Amino acid sequence: MKRKILLQLVVPLLSLCVLFLLLAFDPGQAHADEAPLEVSILHRESDSTLWSAARQGMEQAAADMGVELRFLAPSVSNQAEEQENLLSREVAGGTDAIVLVPSDQSLLAESVAAASTQTVVITMETEMADSGAAAFVGVDNAALGEALGQAVLNGVYVDGTVLLLNSVPGSNGISARLEAAAQVLEGAGRTVRIGSPSKALGLSEALPSILAADPPDAIIAFEADALELAAAAIQGMNPRPLLYGMGATDTIAAHLEQGIITAIAAQNEFAAGYLAVDAAVRAVRREAGQDTAPLAYTLVRKETMYHPDHQKLLFPVTR
Amino acid sequence: MSFFRSLLQRWNRLYRRSSIQMILSASFTAVAVVGMVFLGLTLFFRFSSTTNTQMAENSQRVLAQVNLNLDNYLRSMMRVSDTAYYRVIKDLDLEQDDLSRDLELLYESNRDSLVSIAVFSSDGRLIASTPLAGLKNSVSPQWEPWFLTAMEKIENLHFSTPHVQNLFADPDYRYRWVVSLSRQVELTRSGSIEGGVLLVDMSFGGIEQICKDVNLSASGGYLYLIDGDGEIIYHPRQQLIYAGLQSENNLTAAGYRDGSHQESFQGRNRQVTVKTVGYTGWKLVGVVPMDNMWDNYGQLLLFFLFVVLFSIFLLVFVNLRLSEWITAPVKRLDQAVKELEAGQQEVDLDVGGPHEVEHLSHSIRSMVSTMRHLMDDIIEQEEQKRRSELDVLQSQINPHFLYNTLDSVVWMTENGRTQDAVVMLTSLARFFRISLSRGNSIISIADELDHARHYLTIQKMRYKNKFSAVITADPCVETLYTLKLIVQPILENAIYHGMAYADGDGEIQIRAFREGGDVFIEVSDNGPGMPEELVARLLDTGAPSVSGAKGSGIGFRNVHRRIQLAFGASYGLTILSEPDAGTTVRIHLPALDEEAARHYRKEGEQ
Amino acid sequence: MKQRFPLSYLLLPVLLLALLLPAGCGRDARIQTVRVGVALYQQEDTFISTVAQNLELLAREEELARTIKMNLTLADGRGSQSTQNDQVDRFLAQGCDIICVNIVDRTAAAVIIDKAQAADVPVIFFNREPVMEDLARWEHAYYVGSKAEQAGRLQGGIVKNAWQADAAALDQNGDGVLQYVMLEGEPGHQDALLRTEYSIQTLTQAGIPVEKLANDTANWQRGQASLRMSQWLEEFHGQIDVVFANNDDMALGAIDACLSAGMDTASLPFIVGVDATPPALAAVAEGTLKGTVQNDAAGQAEKILDLIGAFIDGTPVEDAVELEDGKYAWLPYTTVTADNLDAFL
DSSP states (O other), X not given: OHHHHHHHHHHHHHHHHHHHHHHHHOHHXXXXXXXXXXXXXXXXXXXXXXXXXXXXXXXXXXXXXXXXXXXXXXXXXXXXHHHHHHHHHHHHHOOSEXXXXXXXXXXXXXXXHHHHHHSXXXXXXXXXXXXXXXEEESBOHHHHXXXXXXXXXXXXXXXXXXXXXXXXXSSSHHHHHHXXXXXXXXXXXXXXXXXXXXXXXXXXXXXXXXXXXXXXXXXXXXXXXXXXXXXXXXXXXXXXXXXXXXXXXXHHHHHHHHTSSOEEEEEOHHHHHHHHHHHHHHHHTTOXXXXXXXXXXXXXXXXXXXXXXXXXXXXXXXX | OHHHHHHHHXXXXXXXXXXXXXXXXXXXXXXXXXXXXXXXXXXXXHHXXXXXXXXXXXXHHHHHHHHHHHHHHHHHHHHHHHHIIIIIIXXXXXXXXXXXXXXXXXXXXXXXXXXXXXXXXXXSOEEEEESOOOBOTTOOGGGSHHHHHHHHSTTSOEEOOOEEOOOBOOTTOOOOEEEEEEEEEEEEETTEEEEEEEEEEEEHHHHHHHHTTOOSSSSSOEEEEEOTTSOEEEOXXXXXXHTTSOOOOHHHHTTOOSEEXXXXXXXXXXXXXXXXXXXXXXXXXXXXXHXXXXXXXXXXHHHHHHHHHHHHHHHHHXXXXXXXXXXXXXXHHHHHHHHHHHTOSSOOOOOOSSHHHHHHHHHHHHHHHHHHHHHHHHHHHHHXXXXXXXXXXXXXXXXXXXXXXHHHHHHHHHTTOHHHHHHHHHHHHHHHHHHHGGGOSEEEHHHHHXXXXXXXXXXXXXXXXXXXXXXXXXXXXXXXXXXXXXXXXXXXXXXXHTXXXXXXXXXXXXXXXXXXXXXXXXXXXXXXXXXXXXXXXXXXXTSOOOOOSSSOSOOHHHHHHHHHHHHOTTOEEEEEEETTTEEEEEEEEEOBOHHHHHHHHHHHHO | OOOOOOTHHHHHHHHHHHHHTHHHHGGGGSOOEEEEEEEESOTTSHHHHHHHHHHHHHHHHHHHHXXXXXXXXXXXXXXXXXXXXXXXXXXXXXXXXXXXXXXXXXXXXXXXXXXXXXXXXXXXXXSSOOOHHHHTTOTTEEEEEEOHHHHHHHHHHHHHHHHHHOHHHHOSSOSSSEEEEEEEOSTTOHHHHHHHHHHHHHHHHTTOOEEEEEEEEOTTOHHHHHHHHHHHHHHTTTTOOEEEESSHHHHHHHHHHHHHTTOOGGGSOEEEOSBOOHHHHHHHHHTSSOEEEEOOHHHHHHHHHHHHXXXXXXXXXXXHSOOBTTTEEEEOOEEEESTTGGGGO
C-alpha cells in the first residue's frame, strides 16, 4: 500500500521536475546557442581586399545563421599546393563546412574528394561536384565567357587580336570563361592570344612586356585581380587597347568611369558570399534547399554605371 | 433530446456501478483539471492580448523615439544647408570672395555626418566645394536628379534617396553612398544675382546609425526607412534586398497611415507600425513578426503549462489520498459485512476513519453482537422449551404414579373394596385422559381443575384420607384457558411436603379466580411450610430439576419455567410459606379466552 | 504481494533527462578553439587593413604551432565609436576569449574596458592609444603600438639630416630658412598631433631655422592632401622647401599635386611621410618621396599574437612580451629613405 502511494507520488513528481528543468535551463535554446557551426573559407587570393564585398556577404550570412567563419588566405595567390595544404589542415582540425575557391580543380580534385567524405565542401567560381562538392555558387562560367567574347566582337574588327589573360593557370572557372570567350572570338574570325604568368614572373611583371611586344586591339581579363593589373598596365599606353573583364572592385569602377575599362561583367559579390555560406549551412544541416541557381551577371558600361540597379550591383556595401 | 436522455441513462448506470472511490476521484480530478485549465487559459489569453497591445504601444514608442532622432539629424543637416546658404553664399560675392574657406569650416564641424558640400552654378559648373575640389570628367551635375529637383521647386529643400556619389575625382577611388540635400540658391556675382544649387551630401552612415539595431521586440523585430514612394532608404537587410536575396513589403507599407497595422507577408503575420518623418515625407516602418511572439513567450507558455500541470497533479494527488482516506474504511466495513454475510464467525469490525464510519462500525458491531446474543437466547429458549415439552411429554404418562395407583387398585380389589377400586380406576382413567388432552398443551381451566380433582381423589384414597381438599373456582374463570399440568405438580408438592405429616387435619385449598386480565390459582395447604432456602431453590429455574422418586416427576420448577416460557416473565409461581403455618403457592396466569388460547396453541404446535 | 520496484516507471524521466545531455557533449572531440574579436576603426585605412591581414596570417601560423584553432573575427567600425561599441558587445556575447580593439575615439575606451572586465575578457588596444587613466582601470587592458612622437622625431630626423647634409638642395628660395607646409591627419587624432609637434621640434631642437607657411588637415586622405597642396602651390609658389605629411597617403597626394602642377622629380619639394606603405615605398624608389617612417604593421600583429599566446597558455604576460608599466608594448618606428629602401621591399 505504501509503495503504491510512493509510486503515485514519485513518478509524477519526477516528470514535473524534469519539465521544470526544461523550463529553467531551456536546453532547446541552449542547444542551438551552444553549437555554432564553423565554416572555413579558403580563397585563392592572398590579397583579401579584392574580394571584400564577398567577404561582407559571408559575414552577414554568418551573423544571420549563427555561424563562425574562419578565413584562410594563402600567402601566395593561386597556388594549388598551398590550397591543398590548407584544405587538409582544416579537415584535420575539424570543421563543419568549407567554402573553397579553387585555383585548379584538377590538382585539387583528390583533396576535395577526401575532404567531402569528412565535411561539407562548397565551391565558388569553379564547379567541383564530380569531386564530391555539395554545392556550387557562382556564375555560369561558359555563358559569361561567351558574353564577354560577344561584347568584344563589337569593338574589334575581323582579324583583330584579342589578348585573353590566363591569370589563374590550371583548370578552373576562370579558364572555363577564357575558353568560352576564345571559342566565340575564334569562331568570329578574331585572332586570340593567351597571356599567362610564367614560372618566374607573375602576371603583373609579365604583362607590360607582352603588351609592348605586340599590342592587341582588346584585352579580356576574367577576374578582378587581372582586370586591375591590366587597367594599371594599359594606363600609359597610346593607343589604348579596349579592356573588358569580370569583377567589380572600387578600383575597377573608377577605371570604368575613366574609360580605361570599356565594359565589365559584374555579379553581385555580396550575394555570392552570402549564398555560399547559406549553401554551406544548409548542406551541413541537411536541409533540403533548392540547388543554388547560377548567379546572374550584368554587363555594365560607363554610361550605365550609375543606373540605380547597377549602383547596387557595383557598390553593394553602403559605406 | 433522446440523445441526452440516453447519455444520462448511461451516466446513471456508470454511476451506480462505480465504487465510491472512483466516483470521488473521477469527479475531483475532473473538477481540478477543468478548473486549472480554465484558469490557465483565461490567464494566458488575457496575458497574450495584453501583450499584443503592449507590443503595439512599445513599437509606437520606439518609433517615436527613432523618429525624433532622425528628425533631429535631418534638421541639423538642413541647418547646415541653411547656414551655408544664409551665412556663406548670400553674404559673399563670387567675384571677390572664396566660398571654400567658410564651407570648409562648416564641413569640418559636421565631418561625421557629411561627405561634401558643393555649390554649382545653374549650368552645372562647380563653384566651390569641400573637401575635394576636382569634378570627374564624366559628370554633368546639371542633369543629375538632385540638381533638377532643386531647380524645379526653388522654395524647398530636397532629400534624395540613397545613391553613390558621382561628383569628385578621388585618387583613392572611394565611392560613398550618400543622401543628397539640394536646394536652389542665389549666387551673387559682381552684384548680379544668378541661380545655382547648393548640394550637401549626407553620409549614409549617419542615417544608418540612427535606424540600426533598434530593438522592437525581444526577437525578430526590426525597423526600416522608406521614402514617400516606398523606395527603401535604409533597411537592416539592405544589401540582401539589393542583391535580390530577400524582399520586403515596402511598397505596401508606403500606403499605410501612421499607426499600427496587421499584415501578412510571405506567409507570416506581422505587426507593422508606421510613423512619418516630418518634412521629408519619409516613413519609419517598424515590423514585429507575430509568430516570433509565441516563440518568445514560448518559455512563458511552458511555465504556464508547468504551473497548470503541477496544480493539477497536486490536486489530483490530494484528491486520490483524500478519497482513499474516506472510502477505505467504508470499503473495509463493506468487506467485513460481506464476510459476515458469507457466514464467517470471527470478523474484525473494528474500523477507524471518519466519525460516521466509526459510528457505523460501532453500531454494526453492537448489532452483530446483540444479534448473536439474541440468537443464542432464542436457541436457549427453544432448548428449554423442547426440554420442558419433553418433560411434559414424558410426564404425561408417569409410570410410578400408574404402578402405585394400580397397586392400590389391586389391593383394593383383593380386599373386596371394589367400589373404591372402581372410583380409583375411573379417576385414573380420567386423570390420564386430561393429561393427554389429545396432545393439546392449552386446555380449559375447568379441565385443569378436573385433572387436579381426579388426582386428589386418587391421592386421598391412597393417603387414607389424611387430608381434605376443596376446589373453588369462579364461574367466569372456568371458561378461560391455561397450560395443562400445572396444578397437579403443585398438589403433588403440597401433598409430599405438606400432608405427609398431617393427621387427618390436613387441608388443601385450591382457589381459582380472575383479576382483570390475570388469572390466579392458589394452592394453599396448612402443612409445616417450607424454609426459605427451599423456596428459593424451587423457584430457581437454573438449577437442575428435582424430581422426586415418588412424585409425577415434573416438578415445581418445571411448571414455573413452562408458565414463564409460554406467557412471559411476569407470570409464573409465587410461593408464600411460613414454617408451621402453611404454604400457599400462587399460580399467576394471563386470562386467556378461546381466541387467545387458540393463538397459543398454534404457537405451541409449531 | 511483494512486487519488485517496477523499473519501467523510471523510464520516462530518464528519457526526458537524456534529452539534456547531448547539449553538452557535442564539441569535446574537436581541438580547442580560441575566439579573438578584432574591432578596427576603419578598414579602409591601408595601414589598419595591413595589420588585419598580418593578424590573420600570423593567426594561421599560431594555429599550426599550437595545434589549436584560432577564429579571428574582424569588424569594421567605419569611424563610429557607437558602431564599435556594438561590435564589442557582439564579440563578448559570442564568447570571444580575447578582444583586440583599434579604438575610434581615444577618450571612449572606458566603456569598452568596463565591458571587457565584466566579462573577464582581456582587451588589447592597438595602434590608436587610449588615455592612460582608462587603461589603468583594469589590469588586463593592454596597448600595442608605436609612440607617435617617435614617428615625428624620426620624420623630423630625415629632414634634419638632409638639411644638415646639404641645406642648399632643400632651400628652394635660398633664404636659409626651412619653409614648410604641414599636411595634418584627422583633427584630434593623437598621431596627427604628436607627429606634427615632434617633427618640427626635432628641427628646432637641432637649431635649424624653420618657418611654417601653412598647415591644414587633409584627414589622412590623398585626395584632400592633393587639393590642399595645389592651393598652397598656387599661394606659395617656389617657397615651399619641405612638405611634412602626417602619413604617406597625404604625402602621395602632395606629390600628385606637384606633378600635376607640372613639376618634375627634381624640382619637387622635400616631401616626407609616415607609414611606409607599398605605394610610398615605390615613390621612395622613384625619388618623389624623400623619406618615410615605417610603422611596423607586421610587428604589431606579432606582438598582439604574442600576448594572445600568453593568455592561451596561461603564463604571465610579462614573460611573453616586454611591457612598460605592465600595459604598453611599444614597437619602434624605423626611418626609410632611399638608402635603406631595399630592406623594406
